[in-house]
Amino acid sequence: MTVRSRDLGIVIGGLPTGRHNAITDVPGVRVGHHAVHTGDGPLVVGEGPVRTGVTVVEPRPQVWRSPVFAGFHRLNGNGEMTGLPWIRENGQLTTAIGLTNTHSVGVVRDAIVARLHRERGDDELYFHLPVVAETYDGILSDINGQHVTAAHVDAAFDALSGGPVAEGSAGSGTGMICHEFKGGIGTSSRVVGDTYTVGVLVQANHGRRGRLRVNGVPVGERIPTDDVPSPFDAVVRAARGSGSIIVLIATDAPLLPHQCERLAQRGALAIGRTGGSGENGSGDLLLAFSTGNEGLPRVGLVEPGPDEVDLRMVSNAVINGLFDAVIDATEEAILNAMVAAPTAVGRDGITAHALDHDRLREAYAG
Secondary structure, rough: OOOOOOOOOOOOOOOOOOOOOEEEHHHOEEEEEEEEEEEOOOOEOOOEEEEEEEEEEEEEOOOOOOEEEEEEEEEEEEOOEOOHHHHHHEEEEEOOOEEEEHHHHHHHHHHHHHHHHHHOOOOOOOOOOOOOEOOOOOOEEEEEEEEOHHHHHHHHOOOEEEOOOOEEHHHHOOEEOOOOOOEEEEEEEEEEOEEEEEEEEEEOOOHHHHOOOOOEEEEHHHHHOOOOOOHHHHOOOOHHHHHHHEEEEEEEEOOOOHHHHHHHHHHHHHHOOOOOOOOOOOOEEEEEEEEEOOOOOOOOOOOOOOOOOOOOOOOHHHHHHHHHHHHHHHHHHHHHHHOOOOOOEOOHHHOOOOOOOOHHHHHOOO
């Protein structure tokens, strides 16, 4: 059974979690993973070793039929998230979100378009601008071999489910490194006022060891790279802290696009609280979406109407609670990504060590 940060006695903030303490606590949200893990030994481009994968986050089934409002924030822009110009213009997320490695964004995007075409057929004219985000797994994996295929994307879609979410080296987190420990996928949730749920999923592949903080405690300083080696030690001229983090924030609170953007901004505070500083080599990108409104017109070249749509939105009287929930859930998700991930050996024998649970407890206790 996967260990999570709360199993180690580490609790972030005072808000309660949802049932699964995961992004899937937001009704309708599903997550699917597919990992690609082959080969060992020296790097041979095009052959391996491969430590990569695909993760898909679906806001609601067939979201193109009933889009959700969304908003984006960039902490540091050395990364990619496709589909953003239309989200910024239109304020709507109209596809599932794909996560993968830096050099496989194109194939994942195209595979999502192909899958949506199979769903919709050719009876109407439509377009899709999928959101696909990436972080760099080339420290452990043959990233230039571009091993992710459309079949891997379909496998992640086929694995979509609610309930508990696999963390650490799952799906697109397979080859990721966080604060110079093994990282990857992490998730957490919070319930605000017994009314709204906020869920977060991260692909954590960022940060420097000495800056790692847990609830403000400098655990990275207490587990230095002289003690637990960094995978960057084996890579010539690699800048520590490079690699990026993607933060996906979901809520069933009814939000308009500008309010989603405000939630996305607050996720960046959690990156900072855990020791991330938006390093130059890190693409720290955050996307928030709200499932609280239904009935937005489906995506198509011909707008189906109606001319007006009734909408709901929370007021500023309650939005601070959502901000708190985003910050706490994001911080816990980042920690969960490390706590869940076992030690991984990648190309050329480069090793990303797990964040040992006993060492973490000792460092946290001081």
